[in-house]
Amino acid sequence: MGHAGRLGVFAALLPALLPGSAWASGADGAHMSLLWGLPFAGVLLSIALMPLLAGRLWHHHYGKIAAGWSALFLLPFALVYGVGEAWGEFTYVLVTEYSPFIILLLALYTAGGGVLLKGRLVGSPLTNVALLAVGTLVASVMGTTGASMLLIRPVLRANAFRAHKLHTFVFFIFLVGNIGGSLTPLGDPPLYLGFLKGVSFFWPTEHLFAEFLTCAVILLAIYYVIDSLAWAKETDIPVHDGTHQPLRIEGWVNIALLGVVVLGVLLQGVWHPGEVSLLGQPIGIERLVAMAIFLCVTFASVALTPNALREANGFAWGAILEVAKLFAAIFLCMAPVLAILKAGMAGAAAPLVALTSDAAGAPVPWVYFWMSGVLSSFLDNAPTYLVFFNLAGGEAGRLMTDGALTLAAISCGAVFMGANSYIGNAPNFMVKAIVEEQGVRMPSFFGYVGWAVVFLIPVFVLLTFLFF
Template identity: 70%
Template structure:
């Protein structure tokens, strides 16, 4: 059974198991939830982290069922405790307003980006690899972290196919292209796009986050170049004659235009207002529903317009997006009570954590916003985490862009930058990992990747704190 069917069955079971409760008009307030409701979320995180190491065969063949099981472990007790209406509302809210828009955009970028083929050959020297990472970092704010990652990860794989020491290249690719590069526009990363929808002007991140962006990018690119130069000197790789440099050209131009169409739809959804409509009891902006339909149409257009031979030459496969779709469906469901608890602020079970965001006089503390939004974005999806702290900071975009600019910058940087701290902090991280592994290359384990982040990124973010948020 597909994971969608499993999750739907779990939702239906939750409704049937709760006797005699009326259908709820809304969810359960976060102030009523205890931290015990975070157990399924912790469980799915530990499954993603540990099962590939200790039960690899079971995980790789049944990860969808395992993820659905954790989702059911939240939905069924939730229905028993609060009634079938509340459980259905929570399930529908996550699916309609969060998961479907997320996966529709991701699938469109994955499909169109995977249909752009860079012909020719680059040789993965330290200089070339650094240039590719720099290019991807710039593209991430223009076409989104997912789009940039999908366009460039396969050329990076091909450029380094003859090298033995290359895991660090893919790790830094996630750091820069899949995360930090997307910090300059709302198109770049979902948290900034949600801020755009709530009134943050389009170029506000460009002008207010550029210093933080440039600091991180310059340091990371310099560090990568040093590491790759050392690796090259130790390895002394010999480039096979078949892999000599060839002139570069782009094939699949239709997909380049389709990626541009995706970006245009994303921007349009921020400016065009068409009212709301009800879907499964959830109020969704009409323009957002139309955007989802357009993303679906673009995905189909890319599939139809791209020759199979081109996708084969690009090493394209559907496995990565299917894995992300299955795992993130369950992750979104399981993290819903965690976000609700955080959203309750000082009235919720995480009140002690929320209280850290302001000083004794009630003034916001920017560096605390940076680290709290960042650490939580490392494990929760960074888009809803951004919204939680955006609302905690007042939720008034006009005020946050002016008087609260430092706090908004801290929230934005925390959500975007620290999505790089784990594989699940931002969806492109997991997609890059899956694509690299599909191509027969090794990636660090869940904790192995976090060790890389701890060694490289955490000291960098400490520096950013002292330079910009003290």
């Protein structure tokens, strides 16, 4: 298509992008067309399809492709709303959303990669179930990302000899990367946002435990059956030589550093000294202090961890670089989609929003569960949680009491269904990247979604009837 043709296509789409008779200020979802979501759809389809259809091109240029989709959002946005508004949208995402996200992830990735579990660890079905169960429990203490980074490499080493092991890493994402983080605000970003909004620290522990236990027990049982069948097909199982090789941890300094990260996360919920301006965007001082702590943890981990330990752990920087590049585009391009959802009944997503209430105006918990969940599967689950938290009234005191069932539905939807795709929660894509870095082939984007449809969706249907 020539230059004139491209201009013609853009001219045809421009009226649908415009907000009508009055411009909105920034990403005001009440005045935005659903067409603003096309770049976000482009990012998702690129992640899903290009590794299959143009794998060589994708692996060498995924960062440029992601940047291209970002430009396809920002440039029309600048044309419609003005360069100043486009710069404001870019800096808002950079300062308040992306930077805190990626700096925390970097600290967890670096420190987690500096912990080495040594000793005899053979990936039998019982061993694997034990590892997944421990990770599922630890995730609510150190976060789904922290638990994933701590345990994914031991699971990889334990199963290195196995020919049939893909299912182990899929269920690892289900359980350790998502469902395990449902019991405290430290576990998963959606619950942490609820904590910042006034939901008490142990409210999820009390009100989500039954849902958590149901999911965890069912999925661990299913996994054990699948892994037992796969184990029966293995032909190269290591023979025990009779020597005693006790499990031991090396890199204890990184365990301490992971504790510092947890304290840094908790700090942001209890200390609010005020705000400052960064690139024209207001940001809490506590968030800047936390980011500084996380960067210090990263540098300390690099300085204090012997290179030989990281090499023995199979540590490399490629996975975090891939996550950083792709999620930069995801965060930016999903901004208008979230803005439209935040607009509620005033936005283009009003027909969806209307489903959350019955004829009398009362909330419908099971609709909140599925709507927050399905959107969390493809949008970042933290802001999606916040959208539905506010849609349900946004008052923590009332939601924890009279609206407890609705708040539980939103919380479970955002945390549990973040497991439905690789981009639903940060650990998902990171685990995939680490596993593939070690030479293990993971399912494609749609292949993974297929696993979720087969094993997760029936469990979520059961949860709907049991609890919502």
